Amino acid sequence: xxxxxxxxxxxxxxxxxxxxxxxxxxxxxxxxxxxxxxxxxxxxxxxxxxxxxxxxxxxxxxxxxxxxxxxxxxxxxxxxxxxxxxxxxxxxxxxxxxxxxxxxxxxxxxxxxxxxxxxxxxxxxxxxxxxxxxxxxxxxxxxxxxxxxxxxxxxxxxx
Amino acid sequence: xxxxxxxxxxxxxxxxxxxxxxxxxxxxxxxxxxxxxxxxxxxxxxxxxxxxxxxxxxxxxxxxxxxxxxxxxxxxxxxxxxxxxxxxxxxxxxxxxxxxxxxxxxxxxxxxxxxxxxxxxxxxxxxxxxxxxxxxxxxxxxxxxxxxxxxxxxxxxxxxxxxxxxxxxxxxxxxxxxxxxxxxxxxxxxxxxxxxxxxxxxxxxxxxxxxxxxxxxxxxxxxxxxxxxxxxxxxxxxxxxxxxxxxxxxxxxxxxxxxxxxxxxxxxxxxxxxxxxxxxxxxxxxxxxxxxxxxxxxxxxxxxxxxxxxxxxxxxxxxxxxxxxxxxxxxxxxxxxxxxxxxxxxxxxxxxxxxxxxxxxxxxxxxxxxxxxxxxxxxxxxxxxxxxxxxxxxxxxxxxxxxxxxxxxxxxxxxxxxxxxxxxxx
Numbered sequence: 001x002x003x004x005x006x007x008x009x010x011x012x013x014x015x016x017x018x019x020x021x022x023x024x025x026x027x028x029x030x031x032x033x034x035x036x037x038x039x040x041x042x043x044x045x046x047x048x049x050x051x052x053x054x055x056x057x058x059x060x061x062x063x064x065x066x067x068x069x070x071x072x073x074x075x076x077x078x079x080x081x082x083x084x085x086x087x088x089x090x091x092x093x094x095x096x097x098x099x100x101x102x103x104x105x106x107x108x109x110x111x112x113x114x115x116x117x118x119x120x121x122x123x124x125x126x127x128x129x130x131x132x133x134x135x136x137x138x139x140x141x142x143x144x145x146x147x148x149x150x151x152x153x154x155x156x157x158x159x
Numbered sequence: 160x161x162x163x164x165x166x167x168x169x170x171x172x173x174x175x176x177x178x179x180x181x182x183x184x185x186x187x188x189x190x191x192x193x194x195x196x197x198x199x200x201x202x203x204x205x206x207x208x209x210x211x212x213x214x215x216x217x218x219x220x221x222x223x224x225x226x227x228x229x230x231x232x233x234x235x236x237x238x239x240x241x242x243x244x245x246x247x248x249x250x251x252x253x254x255x256x257x258x259x260x261x262x263x264x265x266x267x268x269x270x271x272x273x274x275x276x277x278x279x280x281x282x283x284x285x286x287x288x289x290x291x292x293x294x295x296x297x298x299x300x301x302x303x304x305x306x307x308x309x310x311x312x313x314x315x316x317x318x319x320x321x322x323x324x325x326x327x328x329x330x331x332x333x334x335x336x337x338x339x340x341x342x343x344x345x346x347x348x349x350x351x352x353x354x355x356x357x358x359x360x361x362x363x364x365x366x367x368x369x370x371x372x373x374x375x376x377x378x379x380x381x382x383x384x385x386x387x388x389x390x391x392x393x394x395x396x397x398x399x400x401x402x403x404x405x406x407x408x409x410x411x412x413x414x415x416x417x418x419x420x421x422x423x424x425x426x427x428x429x430x431x432x433x434x435x436x437x438x439x440x441x442x443x444x445x446x447x448x449x450x451x452x453x454x455x456x457x458x459x460x461x462x463x464x465x466x467x468x469x470x471x472x473x474x475x476x477x478x479x480x481x482x483x484x485x486x487x488x489x490x491x492x493x494x495x496x497x498x499x500x501x502x503x504x505x506x507x508x509x510x511x512x513x514x515x516x517x518x519x520x521x522x523x524x525x526x527x528x529x530x531x532x533x534x535x536x537x538x539x540x541x542x543x544x545x546x547x548x549x550x551x552x553x554x555x556x557x558x559x560x561x562x563x564x565x566x567x568x569x570x571x572x573x574x575x576x577x578x579x580x581x582x583x584x585x
Contacts, residue, residue: 009177010199011198011199011201012224012574013221013222013223013224013227013574014175014176014223014224014225014574015221015224015225015227015317015318016224017224018224018225018268018316018317019224019317021268021272021302022264022302022303022306022316024299025299025300025302025303025306026299026303028295028299029292029295032285037285040283041170041172041173042172042173042174042175043172043173043272043283043284043285044172044173044282044283044285044286045172045173045282045283045563046282047172062199062201063199066199092201092206092218092221093201095201095202095203095206096201096202096205096206099202099205099206103205103208106205107200107202107205110200110411113408114199114200114411116199136221136318137224137317137318
């Protein structure tokens with residue numbers, strides 16, 4: 001048995017994805033025994049969001065399409081974890097929320113064309129978030145401790 | 160042979176950031192190709208306005224997770240131009256090392272994890288059987304060497320903390336440098352195996368291309384003039400005069416032409432234009448592989464990346480072995496009136512251009528960032544258009560794969576590309 005994991009990214013610079021991949025430098029073979037990556041677009045093309053134990057979600061939500069996908073991920077996951085500052089707080093991906101009227105008018109046609117939302121939002125404004133790994137990029141130690149906790153909670157390693 | 164075919168790949172895999180591809184074949188002819196960079200914009204060009212110049216380098220580092228060191232370094236260069244700061248020789252060496260660490264890590268990620276599955280006909284490294292365990296170990300060893308080099312010199316490999324305007328706020332100890340040299344030396348042998356793999360690959364897609372890159376005198380990615388395959392030599396600050404923004408209505412990134420024509424930036428461009436400047440020890444051992452350059456084969460972009468990893472390892476070892484690093488004090492930042500500064504460097508994916516204008520109150524009034532993947536966008540889309548007729552006799556899933564594969568060869572980074580749209584659509 002393995003932990004069914006999805007790793008997702010929305011509006012952000014994907015710095016925490018890079019940190020996660022760097023954490024694999026020392027842990028790949030251990031994690032390969034414990035984790036089934038059902039969704040990880042950065043690494044594979046055959047992806048599925050069905051029946052996830054954990055969804056790790058990086059980035060803020062800036063378009064209606066992203067919101068719809070996030071809600072689907074939530075419905076299909078036992079736990080949803082916000083990864084990094086943009087997912088946890090919206091910032092800095094949400095900087096357009098704070099533009100003055102003139103600058104907002106300047107970018108409005110892009111927001112219209114690509115069906116963006118009026119405001120860029122952190123995940124918790126739209127769905128229930130079970131855990132937060134904050135930092136820009138995410139804090140490695142907090143992430144590793146949380147993953148270890150999940151391995152125990154889902155009985156993949158002894159508590 | 161497919162007479163009518165619609166291909167719609169949502170979210171191309173094994174690339175940084177998000178992009179979709181739409182293809183329409185009618186009566187055996189390519190009717191439409193749309194490479195849509197679908198990464199949602201974060202509007203950095205607008206967001207930097209009215210901010211104090213000293214906050215901009217760390218801020219724009221957040222444009223991209225994987226090449227944050229490139230954005231930071233390029234922006235520091237632009238700010239220093241505004242302030243008439245000339246970085247000392249030691250600082251320039253530290254910047255080379257910081258960028259080399261990024262190149263090693265970033266290229267290794269792309270080659271081992273995004274491209275090797277194509278070579279071994281697997282979807283991902285998770286599908287490799289145990290016969291490839293040793294190669295996977297090598298992959299992590301190379302990536303780790305790059306990661307640790309950036310951490311040692313710049314504080315972190317992602318959004319580094321020590322690299323500042325005019326100085327580095329901490330220097331490595333002699334003990335740390337010794338350990339780093341050992342790690343880099345141990346990593347060297349793995350890279351030859353990687354170079355062989357991409358050299359022996361039979362993937363090919365070639366067409367006449369104008370390549371553009373900085374001709375750094377020691378292949379250090381940080382300075383020089385902008386040179387082209389057509390023989391032009393352009394000063395960094397004049398690059399923009401040759402560029403034309405091309406609005407692609409279905410893409411969240413602008414495309415670019417150089418002197419009204421498509422072009423390519425990146426490792427293949429650098430190798431084609433500047434291979435003679437590679438570090439001497441690397442060059443000696445790579446003779447056989449370097450002979451294939453100049454080349455128009457887009458898949459040799461990946462061979463060029465593998466060769467660059469070796470160059471970065473070897474030059475880093477030499478720089479660490481032969482230099483003393485002394486603590487530096489922060490320089491006094493003095494702005495003499497309104498200023499304009501342009502920084503150009505070679506990021507992993509090609510020539511990166513940052514242009515800042517600052518007013519008397521030290522606030523940014525204008526910014527323009529030209530990103531490698533945005534510059535390659537038009538050529539990538541045209542490649543798809545020209546490749547399709549050659550592969551229409553294949554099964555649908557094979558066509559999908561071939562299309563993704565050719566885009567992947569460029570190592571595109573959509574996170575970077577999508578933030579710099581022109582203000583009005585045509």
